Amino acid sequence: MTKAYDIIVIGAALNGLAAALALGGRQVKRPLEIALVDARDPRAFASNAFDGRASAITAAARRMFGALGVWDKVAHEAQPMTDIIVTDSAIPGGARPVLLQFGADDMKGGPSAHMIENRFLYAAMLEEAEAAPHISFVVGDPVEGYSFGPGLAAVRLAGGTVLRAPLIVAADGRNSPAREAAGIKLIGWPYDQMGLVATVEHELPHNGRAEEHFTPSGPFAILPLPGNRSSLVWSERTEAAQRMLALPLPDFEEELKLRFGSHLGEVKLISGRHGYxxxxxxxxxxxxxxxxxxxxxxxxxxxxxxxxxxxxxxxxAALADCIHDASGLGLDIGSEAVLDRYTQWRRFDTVATGAAMDGMNRLFANTNPVLTLLRRAGLLVVNRMGGMKSMFVSEAAGISGNLPKLLRGEKV
Ligand SMILES: Cc1cc2nc3c(=O)[nH]c(=O)nc-3n(C[C@H](O)[C@H](O)[C@H](O)COP(=O)(O)OP(=O)(O)OC[C@H]3O[C@@H](n4cnc5c(N)ncnc54)[C@H](O)[C@@H]3O)c2cc1C
Structure with missing residues (x-):
């Protein structure tokens, strides 16, 4: 059986659902016909079960969810981050002087981000996509074959169905089979680090404060969730992380408490632990x-x-602008000109952000005493410069630079 669409979106997880909504959702002025394809049935993995995973949603992303009809469904589950502190310490659980702080004065335009559990975001996007007449779910059947061009792209599903469209949008994850099939290479490297993710409950309120504690083995982030709960992203060297994951739960909890500190009173692990x-x-x-x-x-x-x-x-958001602009002019939405515009728009920002994250991780993991002194002095200087801090906050909120419509909160 062969079916034709305007766009085939492969992957119905967080990014694929967002792409389907931005291209063919109910809020889109001229929605395109979308096939949303996933090997798994998203309804099965959008369970309401609490799995401890959460995301920091920047101010710009929040506007985008507003324009896509998603934010109103999840706003009551979101915790605004109203205060952010950064510390740099060599000892887990030791004294952690605050080197950099972003508070209400630096966030005059509102919180730079909200914390929200992935399960709520996911369920809200799924509900919106299921209600959209131009989004067809083709799920529970993995893509096994790809053909790209010249005038049309096509995918073949394991069950034999063939889908055709002028454009494929691949949101199929870090091992992206579509990227492989197209022969696009990856540049980068693995870190000798794992991210341990868990949620804790604490005795005292966090008052919306997010904490980033840099330690030599990696950053330990405490991110506020609604109620007296926080989501932890704890980076450790791979060997140590694997040791932590293998510990009996009470011992793991003790290690976690040592790093968390006692400033929020008693701390209890309330989720499973995940290692990435x-x-x-x-x-x-x-x-x-x-x-x-x-x-x-x-x-x-x-x-x-x-x-x-x-x-x-x-x-x-950038892809949606490129595609809707072309579609509005009656142009081929999968043409080289449209895709070049998209790549140029996104690649520089991504390279710059990736380099900044990589540099920060290396800088803070370095225990050289001179470098340690310099970076601490640098953070203290930044902390005294209101203008520079506001600039950092705008950057973190994703509201600076050449923003596509959705990130400005406008409909496409
Ligand atoms: C420790 C850790 C903490 C993080 N914390 C944050 C945070 O606080 N905030 C934040 O913004 N981000 C965070 N991230 C990143 C974020 O989780 C990921 O960027 C995001 O989940 C990736 O989503 P995706 O939709 O691109 O891919 P995935 O979630 O990997 O989804 C890919 C989908 O494609 C489908 N698929 C793959 N191959 C095929 C095929 N052949 N046929 C059909 N379907 C296929 C899969 O079934 C899957 O559903 C964190 C990441 C880590 C590791």
């Missing part, structure tokens, strides 16, 4: 004939600033 190998990879190009990459298919970054998913949303 950390890496920095960038696709050499974000497009190939009749193919655009978004999300982890295009880039994987160190999670120290919690930007991974936000970068994916920036891809989706």
């Amino acid at each position: 190998p950390l890496a920095m990879y960038l696709a050499e190009s974000f497009s190939a004939p009749r193919l655009a990459l978004v999300g982890d298919a295009a880039h994987v970054l160190h999670p120290l600033a919690g930007l991974g998913f936000n970068l994916g949303l920036r891809d989706v």
Whole structure:
């Protein structure tokens, strides 16, 4: 059986759902016909079960969710980050003087980010996509074959169905089979680090404060969730992380408490623990004939600033502008001109962000005493410069630079 669409989106996880909504959702002025394809059935993995994974959603991403009809569904589950502190300490649980702080004065335009559990975001996007008449779910059947061009792209599913469209958008994750099939190479390297992710409950309120503690083995982030709960992203050297993951739960909890500190009173682990190998990879190009990459298919970054998913949303927003502009003019939405515009728009921002995350991770992991002194002095200087801090906040909120419409909160 062969079916034709305007766009085939491969991957119905966070970035694929966002792409489907931005291209064919109910809020889109001239929606395109979208096939949303995934090997898994997203309804099965959008369970309401709490799995401890959460994301920091920047102010720009929040506007985008507003324009896509998603934010109102999740706003009550989101915790604004109203205060951010950065420390640099060699000893887990030891004294951690605050070197840099961003508070209400630096965030006059509102919080730079909100923390939200992935399960709520996911369920809201899924609900919106299921209600969209121009998005067809083709799920539970993996893509096994790809052909790109010249005039049309096509995918063959394991069950035998063939889908055709002028453009494929690959949101199929860090091992992206579509990227491989198109021969796009990756540049980057694995870190000898893993990210341990868990959620804790604490006795005292966090008051919206996010904490980033740099330690020689990697950053330890405490990110506020609604209630007296926080999401932890704890980076450790791979060997130590594997040791932690193998510990009996009460011993793991003790290690975690040692790093967390006692400033929020008693701390209790309330989720499972997940370990992710950390890496920095960038696709050499974000497009190939009749193919655009978004999300982890295009880039994987160190999670120290919690930007991974936000970068994916920036891809989706820029791609939506490129495609809707072309479609509005009656042009071929999968043409080289459209895809070149997308790659140029996104690649510089991604390379710059990736390099900044990589540099920060290396700088703070270095225990050379001279370098340690310099970086601490540098942070203290930045802390006294209001203008520079506001600039950092705008950057972290994703509201600076050449923003596509969705990130400005405008409909496409
Ligand atoms: C430790 C850690 C902490 C993080 N914290 C944050 C944070 O705080 N904020 C943030 O913004 N980001 C964070 N991130 C990054 C974020 O989680 C990822 O960027 C995001 O989940 C990637 O989503 P995706 O949709 O691109 O890919 P994936 O979630 O990998 O989804 C890919 C989809 O494609 C489907 N697929 C693959 N191959 C095929 C095929 N052949 N046929 C059909 N379907 C296929 C899969 O079934 C899957 O559903 C973190 C990452 C890590 C590792």
